[in-house]
Amino acid sequence: MNKKIKIGVLGAFRGETMINFCKKTGEAQLVAVCDKYDVALKKVKKEKGVTCYNDFDEFIKHDMDAVVLANYATEHAPFAIKCLKAGKHVLSEVLAVSTPKEAVELIEAVEDSGLVYSYAENYCYMPATKEMANLYKQGKLGEFEYGEGEYIHNCEPIWPEITYGDPNHWRNNMYATFYCTHSIGPLLYITGLRPISVIGFEIPFSSRNARMGRKGGSAGIEMITLENGAIIKSLHGGLDKNSIWYTIYGSKGRLESSREDACEGDINTLYANLDDFEGIYKCEPIKTKPKDELSEMADGLGHAGSDYYPMHWFIEACKGNKNAQTIDVYQAVEMTIPGIYAYYSVLDGGKPQAIPNLRNKNERDAVRFDDRKVGRDLPSYSKGDLDIDPEVYERIKKLYQQKLNKETKK
Numbered sequence: 562m563n564k565k566i567k568i569g570v571l572g573a574f575r576g577e578t579m580i581n582f583c584k585k586t587g588e589a590q591l592v593a594v595c596d597k598y599d600v601a602l603k604k605v606k607k608e609k610g611v612t613c614y615n616d617f618d619e620f621i622k623h624d625m626d627a628v629v630l631a632n633y634a635t636e637h638a639p640f641a642i643k644c645l646k647a648g649k650h651v652l653s654e655v656l657a658v659s660t661p662k663e664a665v666e667l668i669e670a671v672e673d674s675g676l677v678y679s680y681a682e683n684y685c686y687m688p689a690t691k692e693m694a695n696l697y698k699q700g701k702l703g704e705f706e707y708g709e710g711e712y713i714h715n716c717e718p719i720w721p722e723i724t725y726g727d728p729n730h731w732r733n734n735m736y737a738t739f740y741c742t743h744s745i746g747p748l749l750y751i752t753g754l755r756p757i758s759v760i761g762f763e764i765p766f767s768s769r770n771a772r773m774g775r776k777g778g779s780a781g782i783e784m785i786t787l788e789n790g791a792i793i794k795s796l797h798g799g800l801d802k803n804s805i806w807y808t809i810y811g812s813k814g815r816l817e818s819s820r821e822d823a824c825e826g827d828i829n830t831l832y833a834n835l836d837d838f839e840g841i842y843k844c845e846p847i848k849t850k851p852k853d854e855l856s857e858m859a860d861g862l863g864h865a866g867s868d869y870y871p872m873h874w875f876i877e878a879c880k881g882n883k884n885a886q887t888i889d890v891y892q893a894v895e896m897t898i899p900g901i902y903a904y905y906s907v908l909d910g911g912k913p914q915a916i917p918n919l920r921n922k923n924e925r926d927a928v929r930f931d932d933r934k935v936g937r938d939l940p941s942y943s944k945g946d947l948d949i950d951p952e953v954y955e956r957i958k959k960l961y962q963q964k965l966n967k968e969t970k971k
Contacts, residue, residue: 566650566879569593569623571640572631573601574723575654578863579629580605582872586858589627589876595620600965621647627677627879629872630654634740635731638663641678642670650677652875655742657893661901661917661928664894668919671890679875680893684712684743685750686870689818689831690807692851694751701835702811705752705791712743712797713780713804720773726958728949733774734941737763737798738781738907741900744795745783747807749896750888754787756895756916761903763943764798774953775799776941783903785916795899812839826850828865891920907943 566589570576573596583591594605595614602613614620621628621643627650630637638658641651657680658664671678684690696702716723716732724730738761749756763778770779780798787793805828808817814835819825825848834846859869870886878885888896895916902914917924933939940946 565590566627566876567592567625568627568629569595569620569625569649570629570631571595571617571620572633572654573598573605574631576629576631577604578868579631579652579872580608582862582869585862586869586873588873592625593620593623617643621649626650627652627875629681633731635659635735638667641667645670645674645676645678648674648676650875650879652679652681652871653893654681655746655897656740656900657742657890657897659901660932660934661898662930662932664898664919665925665929668890668894668925677875677878677887678890678893679871679878680888680890680896681871681875682742682746682750682888682893682896683864683867683871684805685747685888686867687747687805687828687865688851688856689828690747690751691853691870692831692849693747693807693809693816693818696816696833696835697751697809697811701813701833702809702816703813703839704811705754705787705789706810706812707791708748708752708793708809709807710744710746710748710793710795711804711806713800713802715769715799715801715803717769717773717799721957721960722964724774724957725961726954726956728774728951728954734776734935736781736904736935736939736941736943737778738783738900738903739935741781741783741795741797741903742896743805744797745785745793745899746888746896748793748795748809749892751809752787752791754789754791755918755920756785756899757788757918758786758913758915759899759903759906760784760911760913761906762911763904763907764800766942766944766947769799769801771949772953773799774949774957776947776949778942781900781903783899785899813837894919904939904943908939
């Protein structure tokens with residue numbers, strides 16, 4: 562197929578990356594953008610040939626082949642299902658689902674549609690994690706035994722820009738283990754293994770959270786057992802110092818990305834300490850800065866170039882490329898639901914929770930109606946709902962408005 566895939570983007574803030582992808586690479590044609598905020602559409606309206614919508618139901622009628630979902634992280638599954646039913650391929654930003662019920666409905670919508678669903682977990686495509694996956698698939702690590710993933714992001718400096726001082730914004734109300742796929746996702750992508758159980762932990766509410774108006778714990782931890790018996794530890798949330806870091810151990814050695822504080826290019830740098838055979842021990846670590854044939858095009862598109870790959874491979878899949886390196890709906894759900902079940906574990910006193918195998922149709926009915934959500938069924942904080950002074954949100958709203966005013970004057 563030589564015809565360019567016509568793309569619509571839902572969510573103009575995070576979606577700016579996907580909009581820039583179309584402009585920079587020419588691999589797809591951007592034809593429509595939808596957002597409920599006029600300020601978000603302001604930049605897009607300058608683009609010739611791009612139609613802007615405030616109403617999703619009108620947007621989905623537009624002549625396009627595929628939709629990129631860059632809306633709120635708690636709302637991806639319902640919109641993905643609407644797109645699939647309308648005959649549109651879907652690339653979904655994180656997270657894939659918010660409840661087990663949504664997971665079942667999303668999987669079945671993809672199965673029924675026969676269309677492409679791809680998950681834009683860009684941390685799987687960062688230089689170090691992408692190369693880890695390559696080496697693992699070549700058998701260089703041997704049998705996977707243990708891994709750790711960290712995604713620590715202190716968002717306090719940018720909180721006004723991403724929550725607008727809205728006390729009901731999903732970021733202000735999410736529980737500690739919810740936003741988990743940046744830390745879990747790469748480990749599952751690298752190994753291809755399925756999670757079968759999880760124990761969750763919640764780092765307590767902090768003074769930082771109080772200043773930001775975040776009502777949950779500061780960070781979450783998932784200790785996950787995989788189908789081969791291996792264990793992975795996932796740490797993510799809003800602690801003070803940022804960290805994007807991964808390590809995996811196998812029967813033939815260890816692969817590890819550099820830490821940010823090591824000043825070695827962090828996620829762009831990979832340390833490999835591998836033996837040729839099991840039982841042969843050597844200590845010859847190799848430091849590399851992995852690149853591939855797409856790295857030059859990916860450069861500059863954000864998140865160490867990793868924002869390029871989900872869009873590129875999605876477009877390739879829409880064109881019919883059976884070798885496109887996409888993350889399908891099953892793995893997308895498996896990257897997401899450990900965080901949900903980890904919070905069930907926290908609320909259940911730290912007891913392990915079985916993670917259903919939703920690839921198996923026989924296991925879906927057991928969770929088909931589990932639609933527990935924060936604010937309605939679950940507290941944001943396991944120790945009980947917290948009262949945040951309304952002045953916190955007013956202060957953040959003023960900071961956001963000041964930024965808007967500056968941009969308007971430019």
